Amino acid sequence: MSNWYVRRSRERFWAKGMEQDKINAYMTLYTALVTISKAAAPMVPFMTEEIYQNLVRASFPDAPESIHLCDFPVSDAAHIDRELEADMEEVLSAVNMGHACREDAGLKNRQPLSRMYIKASLELGAFYKDIIADELNVKEVVFTDDVRGFTTYTFKPQLRTVGPKYGKQLGAIQKALAALEGNAAMDELNENGVLRLDIGGVAAELAREDLLIDMTQKEGYVSQEDNKMTVVLDTNLTEELIEEGFVYEIISKIQNMRKDAGFEVMDHIRVSLNGNERLSALAQRNSGTICGKVLADVLTAGESFAVSKEWDNVNGERVVIAMERV
Secondary structure, three states: OOHHHHHHOHHHHOOOOOOHHHHHHHHHHHHHHHHHHHHHOOOOHHHHHHHHHHHHHOOOOOOOOOHHHOOOOOOOHHHOOHHHHHHHHHHHHHHHHHHHHHHHHOOOOOOOEEEEEEEOOOOOOHHHHHHHHHHHOEEEEEEOOOOOOOEEEEEEEOHHHHHHHHHHHHHHHHHHHHOOOHHHHHHHHHHHOEEEEEEOOEEEEEEHHHEEEEEEEOOOEEEEEOOOOEEEEEOOOOHHHHHHHHHHHHHHHHHHHHHHHOOOOOOOEEEEEEOOHHHHHHHHHOHHHHHHHHOEEEEEEOOOOOEEEEEEEEOOEEEEEEEEEO
């Protein structure tokens, strides 16, 4: 069981009605919780006992009286899907590096971005692309064999190895490396295993262990890489993306206020944005999206409701949000 699995299944759990996919999601979660509890019972006896009593005995009175009277679970090889596991590991790697890119760029996950590029050994299908796009709030995920349009490399000498080899030429080697075209030099290094330099008539060969290599990104793009994957986020923001970012921020603030006010999940509300004409107009343009997310029957401006809070930094804007339960 993982936080990732539960989070990715939320929409299935919260689907309206009781369609088959929702039933499947609940039964899978139930089976996983009960099986893991049985496997963990010798190590965490009291916690697993409480889970068992709540999940199993409450619904099946004829089940064994205690989890410690149950048979230890037996694995079922038919339920193991190695390809699915490997593909999901690729997804997790891409998402983790994407979050790191956002952190480097100082962009919250609520700010939508237009595109993410991934260079990997294999291309994932549409199902997995949709997961990555949803997790990172990007409009499009593109797999590519070449990210050199967005990234380049810089090279410096590794002093502890290059110094003893080339001594007096060290300064000239530093300048020569700084002048290299990064992507071409990386191609040469990958193909030949060394970079060959002419330092005032002296031939210098630098292997990978002789170099300090940094990947840098071009303006408007942020990248991360490991040994198997490179991801690049396009951080250029259009007016449409900026407005959508404000919409997500407003939704987040309203949801926080609902929670703090003790409203029930299904309570409908009225909302008013006050003291900021720009955000009030923006909210009206996107009222359908905002109202649908926060269960608002009315979205207006200039109204005074029972619950009110001033927000100092909604993407740099100040606004007062007021609401009341319908």
